[in-house]
Amino acid sequence: MNAIQVSKEIKAMQLTQYGEVEESVGTEMVIRPEVSADEILIKVVASSINPVDWKVTKGELQEMMPLVLPITLGWDVAGEVVGVGQDVTQFVVGDNVYGMPEIGKDGAFAEYVAVKAAHMASAPKSIALIEAAAYPLAAQTAWQGMFDGGQLREGQRVLIHAGAGGVGHLAIQFAKAKGATVITTTSERNREFVQQLGADEVIDYHHQDVAQVLADNPVDLVFDTLGGRAQEASWSVIKPQGRLVTILGFDDKAPELAQKHQVQSEHIFVHSNPGQLKAIGELVDSGRVKVEIQQHFTLDQVPQALALSEAGRVRGKLVVKVSEA
Numbered sequence: 001m002n003a004i005q006v007s008k009e010i011k012a013m014q015l016t017q018y019g020e021v022e023e024s025v026g027t028e029m030v031i032r033p034e035v036s037a038d039e040i041l042i043k044v045v046a047s048s049i050n051p052v053d054w055k056v057t058k059g060e061l062q063e064m065m066p067l068v069l070p071i072t073l074g075w076d077v078a079g080e081v082v083g084v085g086q087d088v089t090q091f092v093v094g095d096n097v098y099g100m101p102e103i104g105k106d107g108a109f110a111e112y113v114a115v116k117a118a119h120m121a122s123a124p125k126s127i128a129l130i131e132a133a134a135y136p137l138a139a140q141t142a143w144q145g146m147f148d149g150g151q152l153r154e155g156q157r158v159l160i161h162a163g164a165g166g167v168g169h170l171a172i173q174f175a176k177a178k179g180a181t182v183i184t185t186t187s188e189r190n191r192e193f194v195q196q197l198g199a200d201e202v203i204d205y206h207h208q209d210v211a212q213v214l215a216d217n218p219v220d221l222v223f224d225t226l227g228g229r230a231q232e233a234s235w236s237v238i239k240p241q242g243r244l245v246t247i248l249g250f251d252d253k254a255p256e257l258a259q260k261h262q263v264q265s266e267h268i269f270v271h272s273n274p275g276q277l278k279a280i281g282e283l284v285d286s287g288r289v290k291v292e293i294q295q296h297f298t299l300d301q302v303p304q305a306l307a308l309s310e311a312g313r314v315r316g317k318l319v320v321k322v323s324e325a
Helices: 051-057 136-149 166-178 188-197 228-237 254-261 274-285 299-311
Strands: 009-015 025-031 039-048 077-084 096-099 112-116 120-122 157-160 181-186 201-204 219-224 238-246 264-267 293-298 317-321
Touching: 009 299, 025 299, 051 299, 077 112, 096 274, 120 274, 136 166, 136 219, 136 238, 136 274, 157 166, 166 181, 166 188, 166 274, 181 188, 188 201, 219 228, 228 238, 228 254, 238 254, 254 264, 293 299, 299 317
Parallel strands: 157 181, 157 219, 181 201, 219 238, 238 264, 293 317
Antiparallel strands: 009 025, 039 077, 039 112, 039 317, 077 096, 096 120
């Protein structure tokens, strides 16, 4: 391995038991990871908070993703390559990279993380690494929902639920870059924000009913980031042979409703795709996409950040600054 010398012990924010954040997540000193042949070692500049972090903490994903605890949380990373495995050819020491560590393995709420090189991409050149860290998981979720599951095309109409959220606000920008007409749900306080992102129509979910608003002008695609009642109300606003894509799964009534409304449905769980990260980075560098960062936290403040994310109503992303670039 080609690497610089770094301390054998590093600080990491680890989940030690399932439960409430304040009881289950804390700072630990752990052994710095070693890289396998296909991995790179990254000095973490920043990571960011995603709902998967607190859902894992509370044990909500145990059936889908059984873990061996303790585990380091944080499945976004941006930082500098400080070591490369013997089979790695696409990166060298000193490169700035961003991407997703594999969900379910040790993440990037730590000073260093080892990640498969095939999961990473060169960081966008026009922004700082602390901003780049806000993109990978949320942006790839939005991309895969819009284009892999949703097959969104120019000229189509898409309804994006929770357009001010981490995934939603990026989905709006991707859909507009594709040439789609975007309708989104949000609260009145975020109306101007989502309009600035490019939303053509805004539905205030506190005071308006999606099914009534769109009854006479249905959409080609619904991108569901909320589940529950929002998903239930979505079936009737989709054109026949249109699509409903969710990141939260379907309830027992979904097959019947899909058949009734002649809608194709798909549940996606984000996966790392460096080609998509490259395309996202190009949109960022062109100025067509920009992440909204509501607040920055230190590594020691991760529990507070997780609690804020779990409480909801975050506009855009919460970023964890780990070290200087």
